[in-house]
Amino acid sequence: MAIGVGVIGAGTVGGGVIKTLIANSESIAARAGVDVALTHVAELDAGRLGEFDLTGVQTGSDAEALIENPDVAVVCELIGGIEPAKSFILKALNAKKHVVTANKMLLAYHGPELCAAATANGVDLRYEAAVAGGIPIIKALREGLAANKIRSVYGILNGTCNYILSRMTYEGLEFDETLEQAIEKGFAETPPDLDIEGHDTAHKCQIIASLCYATEVDLDDVYVEGITKVTHADVAYALELGYVIKLLAIVRDVDGAIEARVHPALVPQEHLLAAVRNEFNAVYVQSDVADATLYYGRGAGRMPTASAVVADIVDIACRGHAPNAAPFVYGPRRPICDIGNVQGRYYLRLTAYDKPGVLGKVCTILGKNNVSIASCIQQEENKEGPVHVVMMTHETVESALRNALKDIDKLDVIYEPTHVLRVL
Amino acid sequence: MAIGVGVIGAGTVGGGVIKTLIANSESIAARAGVDVALTHVAELDAGRLGEFDLTGVQTGSDAEALIENPDVAVVCELIGGIEPAKSFILKALNAKKHVVTANKMLLAYHGPELCAAATANGVDLRYEAAVAGGIPIIKALREGLAANKIRSVYGILNGTCNYILSRMTYEGLEFDETLEQAIEKGFAETPPDLDIEGHDTAHKCQIIASLCYATEVDLDDVYVEGITKVTHADVAYALELGYVIKLLAIVRDVDGAIEARVHPALVPQEHLLAAVRNEFNAVYVQSDVADATLYYGRGAGRMPTASAVVADIVDIACRGHAPNAAPFVYGPRRPICDIGNVQGRYYLRLTAYDKPGVLGKVCTILGKNNVSIASCIQQEENKEGPVHVVMMTHETVESALRNALKDIDKLDVIYEPTHVLRVL
Structure with missing residues (x-):
């Protein structure tokens, strides 16, 4: 019947x-x-x-x-x-x-x-x-990986953002231009805030976190940062350093606590997530039994x-009506990691006046905060005004970096607040 | 309980x-x-x-x-x-x-x-x-894509073959060297024939074909060609032309008939399957409702x-024991496509004596069989002996190409049988 x-x-x-x-x-x-x-x-x-x-x-x-x-x-x-x-x-x-x-x-x-x-x-x-x-990711996490403890999930979950970032990366456009075109083509909602400010991705991040760890995770527990501050300069520096910028939902188990965050991140070009372009979505899962798996497809559309x-x-x-076809049951709450305690590598784009000693001052402050630099690109001299200095840090605790940046951005050689992106 | x-x-x-x-x-x-x-x-x-x-x-x-x-x-x-x-x-x-x-x-x-x-x-x-x-692909095809008619499946389903081809591609090794190392490292079974001759992939291809089209497909219906004839030269030419060589299981619905084949194929470098390296597996599915989806992970291992x-x-x-939790039910049999009727583009590696008129003779035979050439690489002069001529055809029917090759390989300027690879 x-x-x-x-x-x-x-x-x-x-x-x-x-x-x-x-x-x-x-x-x-x-x-x-x-x-x-x-x-x-x-x-x-x-x-x-x-x-x-x-x-x-x-x-x-x-x-x-x-x-x-x-x-x-x-x-x-x-x-x-x-x-x-x-x-x-x-x-x-x-x-x-x-x-x-x-x-x-x-x-x-x-x-x-x-x-x-x-x-x-x-x-x-x-x-x-x-x-x-269209990606059967809930089924994969809930059933396909039922045997697994999920270690981490990295998801490209908003087609509009991925479309905008892809065009910025591969066609050299600025954020505003691509957003306008995305709205014209009907890819982006109007107003596009839910997408570009990261909230749509945060909703999905929250659902994934709850599902992976069988626990309630409040939406407020998800750290959210959108893509509106990413510039074409960032995308180009990232490419030069071997990365592409993606808006990621990240869910991790950190010694029993849950990390749930949404922000743009530098993804190494050889990572499969870097190959996910335009409006496509993908979810990269690391788990204890199956190890790495990835799921890719169209994240939106009729x-x-x-x-x-x-x-x-x-x-x-x-x-059917199998008596044990239970829907989702939530277990006890788990602690949530504060973004300040996240460990990782960082991309910094400083905008500084091209004067002797700038790099020294910046590095001294970073060093005091135990943040060490892995590589650095300094833009060629610009007689008109300030130049970009791009730095990639070694692994550090986010709060240490934020403390350093408070002092760095107060330096009189710094023209505007330093732009920070996390590295996958 | x-x-x-x-x-x-x-x-x-x-x-x-x-x-x-x-x-x-x-x-x-x-x-x-x-x-x-x-x-x-x-x-x-x-x-x-x-x-x-x-x-x-x-x-x-x-x-x-x-x-x-x-x-x-x-x-x-x-x-x-x-x-x-x-x-x-x-x-x-x-x-x-x-x-x-x-x-x-x-x-x-x-x-x-x-x-x-x-x-x-x-x-x-x-x-x-x-x-x-570890990739939940049966679940994805059977349940995740239950709403869909499956148009085609392209799978990298044998980790040993993908490991060998990856090393040949990125480390410049010949087939025999990589195979030996794979056996030494325990990646390949001994004897490795089931893997490298494509039969292991054919078993999986048959299972996928039956599942996608809810019909019996005999193992003999699956066309099988392994990777033992792929040389480092092929891999290098493919790379020069913008492709990587992968052993693929291909299942397609061609106007109600089923195509099921396993063979090495040139995959465009920008295709996600090209990014699937070493022992990893992946399955790329095209279906009518969800469009393209891809599933990636470890295809073997404890x-x-x-x-x-x-x-x-x-x-x-x-x-549980839901009465309608039916296992797989096979519908009526469907016709199976003969490999000779497959349409596609082809990579040809001719080994010819470097004499005037060779290309003309080859192209005349191809033309007579309605096979047209999209691009061609001729190896530099080799005083020691024959040279490689690599051609990429436009779309053609496989039987026409095979007919042409029968005549081409009889030419006295051709040193050894032409190596043919299909293009995704």
């Missing part, structure tokens, strides 16, 4: 799910051995439904009626945002319906509450589409996201 | 599974919400068991007794080879035990029979470890393979 699916929201992602369920139900049945049938669609804007062949599907604007309908076994929440999405999901779970959502922001803020409701009702809550779109939503529906259909 | 696991075979992979189940059962319970307990190990060589802490685990040499023991719900067959592995698996399935295996050769030869036995008994047969070791076996055990434990 077919499993009935109700889709709430027929926008970009919802429309992709509707198209996929209509076009591929036969191949899904052949490959997965289950019949999945779209039975209901709830959408406030009836005009959106015109592009689909919805013969035999009940359509309307009432999401609550869809949830209550006994033919609907799986409810897909694809309207996004916090409310009414959250109420719809809770209502569906309490009505003992399985729920599939792509709503990363909602999960990042209210994941534990929603999972608890799913557990209490003995139904499933799935969200493969919430992280990295159809890739639909692929993930429908995979969740099929999973629910395959799994 | 814990699910009881019996492991048959405590060699490389079996030992890894035993270690993982002992070391990580707590984190598995925390992350997956199920208790998985190693209860029995059957191993003929008792000396192998000394390295494990098997307190509370029943050990012995009798695999059949393990299968019959009512405490064992999941049987892991990790002895490899066809018999007695096949009999053990069938016995376990008929005793209504779930089975997990890493035995790619057995699956490639007897997959349909084993799956039918699993289905008939309402139990699961899982084999994540049979393809690409612990990565164990990661896959234990993931299968955890899946079975999570899924």
Whole structure:
């Protein structure tokens, strides 16, 4: 017997799910051995439904009626945002319906509450589409690597940011130019702040951290820095030093504590993540049994996201009502690492007046703070004004570097605050 | 209640599974919400068991007794080879035990029979470890991409071959030298024929083809060519032309027919597969909904393979005995493409005497067969003997190229048979 699916929201992602369920139900049945049938669609804007062949599907604007309908076994929440999405999901779970959502922001803020409701009702809550779109990364972390303790995850999780940074790197453009073009082409949301300030990546980072360590991680625990301060000069210096700049979500287990941070980072050119260009996403995982694995694909867009939503529906259909098909259960809280305690290497771009002794002053302060320099590029003399001095540090504690920079940026030979990027 | 696991075979992979189940059962319970307990190990060589802490685990040499023991719900067959592995698996399935295996050769030869036995008994047969070791690629193809029609799969699936080709490419070594070193270091089996002749990759190719298209594909349907004829000269010319040579398993849907082939191929340097070096594996999938995805990791080795076996055990434990947790069901057979009908671009390395008119004669024959040349490198004059002429063709049908080469290799200016490689 077919499993009935109700889709709430027929926008970009919802429309992709509707198209996929209509076009591929036969191949899904052949490959997965289950019949999945779209039975209901709830959408406030009836005009959106015109592009689909919805013969035999009940359509309307009432999401609550869809949830209550006994033919609907799986409810897909694809309207996004916090409310009414959250109420719809809770209502569906309490009505003992399985729920599939792509709503990363909602999960990042209210994941534990929603999972608890799913557990209490003995139904499933799935969200493969919430992280990295068409890449089955939730499944890989949760099931494929079930045997593993996850040591670290490094993810390129925002297609807009990766597109902007790729164009800056390979086409020599400045941040503002590429952002404008990304908005024109419809790659970036307007306003693009959630993307370029790193918050979208932070939502996904939070979901991954919770999943890897089976614990609640608050969104506030995720350190966030976007890409708006990255200049073409940074990208070019990085390239010269053998790196490309990527916005990374980083999740690590540091002696039992959790590190969760989002910021641009210099990735060595020979690392696979450096080869992930344009709007593509990728997730690099290090774990104790499988060692390194990487997952790559399209992180956004109608159809890739639909692929993930429908995979969740099929999973629910395959799994049936197995009593131990438990949704996610959170274990005890774990300590969160402060960004100041992070250890790593750093890229510094100083902007200084080209006077004798500058390097000496800077290095003295770094040395006092136990920060040592691995390499240095000084821009050729610039008669018009200040020059860039780029330094790569050896491994250091971030707080020591920040202390040093407070003093360095006060030097009268320094023209503007030093730009710091972390190195993978 | 814990699910009881019996492991048959405590060699490389079996030992890894035993270690993982002992070391990580707590984190598995925390992350997956199920208790998985190693209860029995059957191993003929008792000396192998000394390295494990098997307190509370029943050990012995009798695999059949393990299968019959009512405490064992999941049987892991990790002895490899066809018999007695096949009999053990069938016995376990008929005793209504779930089975997990890493035995790619057995699956490639007897997959349909084993799956039918699993289905008939309402139990699961899982084999994540049979393809690409620690990469959860079976799960990705079967579940993660369940919504998709798979267009093509390009896999680097043999670590030994990729290690050899990588060293030839980046260290300038000849095939024989790298093979010897791989054997010395224990990377390659002795004899290494299954690896370097492409048969190991063909087993995996067959499993992937069956899985993607839900149909039986015979091992004989897979075209196989190994890497023994690839020379350092080929690798160097490929690099000059912007490619690296990889042994690929290729599975494609060509208008409903299935193409399944294993051979060395020139991969463009900017393709992600080109960045997969040394013993690592990767699988690049193109599908209709998710578009391109790639999965990367360690394709062999004790612990990565164990990661896959234990993931299968955890899946079975999570899924319980859901009545529709059907193992793989094969649909109708599909036509298989003949290698002669494959369309693609080709790399030709001719070895010819350096006489006037050689290129003209060769190009005339190619032209008659509708094969056109995209680019050409001629080695500098060699007074000692014949020189290499390397050509890249435009897209052509393989049979046309083969016809041309029959005539070309008969030319008296041609010193030895032309070496042909396909281009991705």
